[in-house]
C-alpha cells in the first residue's frame with residue numbers, strides 16, 4: 001500500500017511557444033504511515049508533482065500509482081484514487097465557497113457518497129483535528145481570519161478521510177504557533193497510519209519530521225533519501241533557494257574544524273556532544 | 285482532463301518580427317481594410333489568394349501556422365452554424381432531397397463561401413492580438429480616438445478599462461483553473477450527471493472566483509490611487525507611440541493588396 005511514482009515527466013503547453021518542462025524523470029515512493037517531504041527552489045516543479053498524485057494532472061510519460069491503481073486519464077478508479085489521496089493546494093483558503101463551515105466540511109464527504117448521518121461527526125472530528133471547536137460550524141468561512149480559513153480548508157480535506165494527505169506548502173504565511181500546531185497534527189495523522197506528503201520550503205520541518213525527502217531542482221530529482229543523506233548532500237552541494245536550518249549549519253561548521261562532530265539538525269544532540277566535549281577534554 | 289490549459293483565443297505571442305514591431309495604430313487601421321477585402325471576395329481563386337496571404341503573414345510574423353489556425357478553434361462552431369443555415373435555406377437547383385429538406389447547388393456554394401469568408405475574417409483579425417501587446421493595443425486605440433476627446437468622449441478611460449480587462453483575462457483563467465482543480469481534489473465532478481447537476485457543480489468554482497476578483501479589483505484600485513492615478517488629463521507616456529515610414533508603407537501596401545485583389549477578381553474572373 002503506497003504511492004509510487006516512476007520516471008515521471010510533465011510538460012506544460014507542449015508544442016507552443018509557452019512550452020515548459022516542469023518535471024523530468026522524477027521518481028518517489030511513500031507508504032501509509034510514512035512522511036515524505038518534497039523540497040526545492042521556487043519553480044522547481046513541486047506543485048506540479050503534487051497534482052499528479054491524485055489525478056489532477058497526468059504524466060506525459062512515466063507512471064503514478066496509488067495502492068496499485070494506475071493514475072491515468074479516464075481511469076475507472078479515478079474516484080477511489082482522489083478519495084484515497086487528499087490534496088491540500090497552495091493557499092487552500094481561496095477555494096472556500098460555502099455559506100457556513102458545516103457545508104464546507106461536508107463538501108468532500110458528500111461528494112464521496114458518505115452516508116448523510118455520518119457526515120456531521122466527520123465534520124466535527126476534522127474541525128477538532130485542526131484545533132477549532134464546534135462553535136465554528138455555523139460561521140461563514142469568508143468572515144474568518146486568514147489562519148482560520150487555512151485551517152478550515154485543511155479540515156475540509158481531512159473530512160474526506162484520505163489514506164494519504166498531500167499538502168502544498170500549508171505553512172506558508174502562518175505564524176510559528178499555527179505552524180507548530182499543523183506539524184503536530186501531521187505527525188499524529190502519520191502515527192495513525194496516514195501517509196503524509198508535504199511540499200515545503202522549510203528544511204527544518206523536512207529534516208526533523210520526514211522519513212524521506214525528495215529534493216527537486218528545475219524539474220529534476222536532485223536527491224532522494226533519508227533526512228541524514230539529504231543533509232550530507234546539502235552540506236556538500238549548495239542548492240539555490242534552500243538554506244540549512246541554523247542548528248544544521250552550525251553542526252556542519254563545527255564539523256569542518258572537528259571531524260568528530262556529528263552532522264545533525266537536532267538541537268539536543270548537538271548540545272549533548274558539546275557538553276560531553278567540554279567535560280571530557282579533547283574527545284567525548 | 286485538459287482544463288483551460290490551451291492558449292486562449294488571440295493571446296499575444298511574443299516574437300521578434302517586423303509585424304510585431306509595427307505601430308499598433310497601423311495594425312488597428314489595417315484590420316478593417318483587410319476585412320473589407322475579404323468581404324468583397326467571392327470566387328474560389330480569390331479565397332485561395334487570401335489563404336496564401338494568410339500563410340505569408342504568419343511566416344512574416346514568425347508565428348507557427350498551426351498556432352494561428354488554432355486561434356480560430358473557438359469560433360469553428362459559429363462558422364459551421366452559418367454554413368449549415370446557408371445549406372438548408374438557399375433556394376435553387378435541388379441536388380439532394382432528405383425528407384422535407386432540400387439541399388441546393390446554390391446552397392452548398394453559399395455555405396462554402398460564407399464559411400470560408402468567416403474563417404478568413406477571424407484568422408486575419410486574430411493577427412492583431414497575436415502580434416500586439418494588450419498595452420500597445422489600448423494605447424493605439426486611445427490615440428486613434430483622442431480627437432474625439434474634445435466632444436467629451438472618454439478615450440483614455442475606455443482604453444484604461446480595456447487594458448485592465450485584457451490584463452485580467454489570463455489571470456481569471458489561471459484562477460478558474462486552480463479553483464476547479466482544488467474542488468476536483470475534494471470530489472467535485474464537472475462532467476457527470478444531468479445538465480442541472482453540472483451547472484450546480486460550478487457554484488463552488490464561481491463563488492471563490494468572485495471573491496478573488498473583487499479582492500483583486502480592490503487591491504488594484506488601491507495601488508492605482510497610491511500612485512496618484514487620476515485619469516488621462518495631463519498624463520504623459522513612458523513609451524510614446526511613434527508612427528514611422530514603415531507603418532505608412534505597411535498600411536499603403538495593405539490597401540494596395542486589397543484593391544488589387546478586388547479589381548483583379550472583378551476584371552479577370554467571370
Ligand SMILES: Nc1ncnc2c1ncn2[C@@H]1O[C@H](COP(=O)(O)OP(=O)(O)OP(=O)(O)O)[C@@H](O)[C@H]1O
Nearest residue numbers: 012013020022040041042043044045046047048049
Ligand atoms: N498552469 C501552468 N501553465 C504553464 N506553466 C506552468 C503552470 N504551472 C506551473 N508552470 C511552470 O512549471 C514550472 C514548475 O511550476 P510549479 O508550480 O510546479 O513549481 P513549484 O515548485 O511549486 O514553485 P513554488 O515554490 O513557487 O510554488 C514553473 O516553471 C512554472 O512556470
Ligand SMILES: [Mg+2]
Nearest residue numbers: 046047090168
Ligand atoms: Mg508551488
